[in-house]
Amino acid sequence: MTLWLRAAVYAVLFVFLSLQVVRGETCILPTETTDPILISISYDEPQGMVFELDINALQSLPLESFDTSTIWTDGIQTFQGVRLKVMLDCLNVESGVLTLIAQNDYSVEIPYDEIDEKGQLLAFARNGDLMTLRDKGPIWLVYPYDQNPIYQTEKAYSRSIWQLDSIIISR
Secondary structure (H helix, E strand, C coil): CCHHHHHHHHHHHHHHHHHEEEECCEEEEEEECCCCCCCEEEEEECCCCEEEECHHHHEEEEEEEEHHHHHHCCCEEEEEEEHHHHHHHHCCCCCEEEEEECCCCEEEEHHHHHCCCCCEEEEEEECCCCHHHCCCCCEECCEEEEEEEHHCCCCHHHHHCCCEEEEECCC
């Protein structure tokens, strides 16, 4: 092997190992962060597989937004974030149950087969501003309530967890 080829192989290997990414069909999730962590996503099995995402990691994913009213706010709100389905696609999750946990330990469970690719949004911004703990952030799982009556049910409202800081995926 020539010196140039060996150097190229080592360079590619170094870049691959130093990036430490999980590749999905639509995104790349970094496994290291330097900013405050907004949400932690882990699997109950195998142990040790944890993704801690900061605002930069979330903003690097395919983003969506929608306008909707909520039962907790006044008037139409604009939410921006990452669809829950997109996040799960990034992690190659295709089944199981998600347990979503808020900072106050409130938790909800959502079976994978009830995740709608045009439904749940992991919103980190509302009306153009990043959400804080005081205004239901940093992450609020919201539905486009005004777009479909199935999102105007007690089930959808109870799953609209705010101050969300972790998701545990059970397979």
